[in-house]
Amino acid sequence: MFGNRENAEVAALREQLAAAHGTITELRGWVGHLRSSETPALEGELRQLRAAVEHKKNEYMTLGTTHRQLQAEVDEWRSRLVETRDLALLQEVGVYEYAHPLSDAVAYKDALAELKLRIKLAAKGDAVSCHVDWAVNGSVKEGQKLGRDMAKLMLRAYNAEADVAVRSVKPHTREAVKKRLTTTKDTIGKLGVLMRIAISPDYHLLRLREIDLTADHLVKVEEEREQAKAERERLREEAKVAREIERDRARFAKEQAHYLAVIAKLEANGDLDALAKAQEQLASVEDAIAGVEERAANVRLGYVYVISNIGAFGPGVVKIGMTRRQEPMDRVRELGDASVPFRFDTHALIFSKDAVGLETALHQRLSHKRVNLVNHRREFFYATPAEVKDLVAELENSPVLQYDDVAEALEWRASESNRRGAPGSLAMASVGADGDLSDDGE
DSSP: OHHHHHHHHHHHHHHHHHHHHHHHHHHHHHHHHHSSTTHHHHHHHHHHHHHHHHHHHHHHHHHHHHHHHHHHHHHHHHHHOOOOOHHHHHHHOOSOOOSSOOSSHHHHHHHHHHHHHHHHHHHTTTSEEOOOOSOBTTBHHHHHHHHHHHHHHHHHHHHHHHHHHHHHOOGGGHHHHHHHHHHHHHHHHHHTTTTTOEEOHHHHHHHHHHHHHHHHHHHHHHHHHHHHHHHHHHHHHHHHHHHHHHHHHHHHHHHHHHHHHHHHHHHHHTOHHHHHHHHHHHHHHHHHHHHHHHHHHOTTOEEEEEEEOHHHHOTTOEEEEEEOOSSTHHHHHHHTTSSSSSOOEEEEEEEETTHHHHHHHHHHHTGGGBSOSSOTTOOEESOOHHHHHHHHHHHOOOOEEEEOSSOOOHHHHHHHHHHHHSTTOOOOOOOOTTSOOOOOOO
C-alpha cells in the first residue's frame, strides 16, 4: 500500500515538474520576443537620457553657484550705494535729532572753528599712514619717498571729498553724506593696499564730526530764525494792541471831559432831567475807561479764535489762535489777506481773562492732532469746531461770543461753482487733510 502511494506522489511531482518546465520554456519565449532588434536602441536612448539628466543637474548646480556669487556682489554694491536724491532722503527723514546738542548757533560756530583747527593740525601729522618697505630703482629711500607722495595725494583726494561734503550737507542728507565720505575712505584704503596707505580712523572721525556739527548748526540757525520771527510777530501784535489802547484812552478821555463840561453846565442851569441822562452817559464812558485800563494792566486778557479755510486746507482742519485786540476779527481778516487764496471762516470766539493760558491748554489737549508735528508755531489741528468747543467747556467757564459749526466758505464755494460751469475746465478737487498746510506766518 505504501509503495503505491509513493508511486502516485512521484508521478504527481513529475507532472508538476513537467508543467514548470513548460512555463519556463514559455517565459524564455517571451524574453526572446522582448529582446528583439529594438531593445539595444531603447537601451541607448535610456543611457542618453540619463546622461542628459546628469548634465542638466551639473548645469543647475553651476548656475546656482553663479547666482549666489552674483547675489553676493549685488549685496556688496548695495551696501556701498549711497542715496543722494533729496526727495528720497526727505521721505525718510523724521524729526531731526542733534548729533551734538549745544545751546545756540554761536556755540555751534565756536565748536566748528575749534574743530577746524584740530583738523588742520591732524592733517599735518598722522592723518594718513604709509608703510613702504620696498625699493624703487634699487633705492629704499626712493621707495619711501614715493609712498609719502602717494599718501599726500590720497589725503588730498580725501580732504577734497570731505570739504565738498561739509559745504553741501543739509540736515536731511547728513547720514548719506557721512556714508559717502566713509566709502571714499574705504576706497582709498583699497587703492593703497600695496603701499599700506590708509586714512587714519581718528582723522576720519574728526571729519565726520565736522559734518554733524555743520548740519546741527544749520538746524539751530533755522530754529533761532523761527523764534526771532515769532518774537517779531509778538512785538508787532503788542504794538498794535498798545496803539489801540492809547487811541481808546484818548477817545474816552475826550468823551469824559465833554460830559463833565456838559454836567457842569446842566448843574448851573438846573436841568435835572438832562443832568441825569448826562450822568448816565458819563458813567458808561467811565466803565469803558476802566475796561481799557484792565486790558492795559492784564496782558493775558484777550480772545481765543477757532477758524478754518476749506479752500486752502480742506475739511476737518482748524486753526486755534489768540489775540488781545479789542476787535478780534481784525486779526482774523489779517490772516486771510495774502497768505491763503480764500478768507478764513470764524467758528468760535471765546473771551477769556487768561486767553494765553486757554490757547496753550487747547494746543496741549490737541497736540496728538497737530498737522505740523515739528514746528509748533503752526497752530493747525485735525479737529472740528465742536471738539474745540467741548474742550473749552471742560477747561474754563469762558463766554463763547460766537459759534458756527459749519463754515460758509463763500468765496471757495462760488469759485468751485464757477469752475464747474466753465466750458472745458476741470473742477479743482479741494486739498485734503494731507495737503500742503503752510501756516500764515503768524
